[in-house]
Amino acid sequence: MAFPEQFLWGGATAANQCEGAYDEDGKGLSIQDVLPHGFGPRTDGPTADNLKLKAIDHYHRYREDLALFAEMGFKVYRFSIAWTRIFPTGEEEEPNEAGLRFYDQIIDLCLANHMEPLVTISHYETPLALAEKYNGWTDRRMIDLYLRYCRVLFERYRGKVKYWITFNEINSLLRQPFMSGAIMTPKGELSAQDLYQAMHHELVASARAVRLAHEIDASYQIGCMVVGITIYPLTPDPDDILKVMDLDNDMYFFLDVHARGEYPYFAKRRFESLGVSLNITEEDREALKHTVDFIAFSYYSSNCATADPSRGEPSRSNMTPELRRNPYAGVTEWGWQIDPKGLRYTLNRLYARYRLPLFVAENGLGAHDVLIPDGNGSFTVEDDYRIAYMKEHLIQMHEAILDGVEVMGYTAWGCIDLVSCSTAEIEKRYGFIYVDLNSDGSGTLARYRKKNFAWYKEVIRTNGQNVLE
Ligand code: BGP
Numbered sequence: 406m407a408f409p410e411q412f413l414w415g416g417a418t419a420a421n422q423c424e425g426a427y428d429e430d431g432k433g434l435s436i437q438d439v440l441p442h443g444f445g446p447r448t449d450g451p452t453a454d455n456l457k458l459k460a461i462d463h464y465h466r467y468r469e470d471l472a473l474f475a476e477m478g479f480k481v482y483r484f485s486i487a488w489t490r491i492f493p494t495g496e497e498e499e500p501n502e503a504g505l506r507f508y509d510q511i512i513d514l515c516l517a518n519h520m521e522p523l524v525t526i527s528h529y530e531t532p533l534a535l536a537e538k539y540n541g542w543t544d545r546r547m548i549d550l551y552l553r554y555c556r557v558l559f560e561r562y563r564g565k566v567k568y569w570i571t572f573n574e575i576n577s578l579l580r581q582p583f584m585s586g587a588i589m590t591p592k593g594e595l596s597a598q599d600l601y602q603a604m605h606h607e608l609v610a611s612a613r614a615v616r617l618a619h620e621i622d623a624s625y626q627i628g629c630m631v632v633g634i635t636i637y638p639l640t641p642d643p644d645d646i647l648k649v650m651d652l653d654n655d656m657y658f659f660l661d662v663h664a665r666g667e668y669p670y671f672a673k674r675r676f677e678s679l680g681v682s683l684n685i686t687e688e689d690r691e692a693l694k695h696t697v698d699f700i701a702f703s704y705y706s707s708n709c710a711t712a713d714p715s716r717g718e719p720s721r722s723n724m725t726p727e728l729r730r731n732p733y734a735g736v737t738e739w740g741w742q743i744d745p746k747g748l749r750y751t752l753n754r755l756y757a758r759y760r761l762p763l764f765v766a767e768n769g770l771g772a773h774d775v776l777i778p779d780g781n782g783s784f785t786v787e788d789d790y791r792i793a794y795m796k797e798h799l800i801q802m803h804e805a806i807l808d809g810v811e812v813m814g815y816t817a818w819g820c821i822d823l824v825s826c827s828t829a830e831i832e833k834r835y836g837f838i839y840v841d842l843n844s845d846g847s848g849t850l851a852r853y854r855k856k857n858f859a860w861y862k863e864v865i866r867t868n869g870q871n872v873l874e
Pocket of ligand 1: 422
């Protein structure tokens, strides 16, 4: 059996990692404009070492970039809308028309090239003004401000955009309260009460966005998205199993609310043990009942966990430093473990629990690339390592489909090289398209097709047959 006929093959980006033009056409500052080092400390304002301010200048080169995506035959293009282009401080009464016009063009180009736009409404780029004024999502007033922004998008792109994701990797709030939740309080000083209350506000906002979307256009498909954190017990010690159960629940917290419309059975004990007492109104409970149409997740790697910190080797990933290395999985140059079978496992366990269509919204290999002459007067990258990574993951995604899992689509992360989220560098490249940019900001910004460009084009042309042969 091949991949499903309408399978949505494509690629994914995020505004703050590719657009640049951080202060053009009325755009306000986002939290990313003060995060020059990714997960590292924030600055007081934009600084020259923040590569995202210019990024790959997609804001001015989107025509060329979308033409390249179309050349690969993308059926879907996942991108985010920068909230601060539409509402520069998040609180204006009226949206910024110039910002909307930019996305009109992106969306029209997608449609002209038969690519379904898949819009991430909020991808780690909350207006900085909302972080400063409200301490981000700790404040309930964020819900209405977010919905004001959603309404503008849902009304403007009715009949054009069918697929939406409310928040990128919403469960990352627990690990990255500033990047994910625009919470200014340093993580070490943030109380569990404020953190989980922020989670609640985001969950209510997400559910109300689902309701609003369906009211505006019943055919809208609106999904949630999580980091598909896949964790194995390091040993068969029952304490390790229980440790994994607990960590899994961090993710299920978010998914259960989105997909089942209420807090999970384990929430009460978790809140009690943390001394958390959430302020949940009757209206909130009603809102949460509006469940999503699909579940999207990012999948890059898996890790192991143990209840006994003296066991195993620490993970080298900056995402999950407290986890343990899996000796059976490979590892990238950035210490992220490579585990294609973990994708099959993740798809199966999410489907078993929710029975909702799944979307692999991010997957890919961040690696150093070397640009070489292609023999035809241009340049290329011989990225067989990236092809191998992706091929193995696609094979395992196909296995999951054979298992019976409903998978809607796959968008390769960073389909064009862009600035990394966690380390804010360009050397960690994911793309089918190489961008001539260095981390010191030098480079011509010229675009070059890597070897995997032609390979992925063939994947799409054959609807995945070429990876199965
Ligand atoms: C996800 C984010 C993306 C992205 C990706 C890869 O968590 O949603 O924005 O960048 O991770 O991470 P990095 O860029 O740090 O390699």
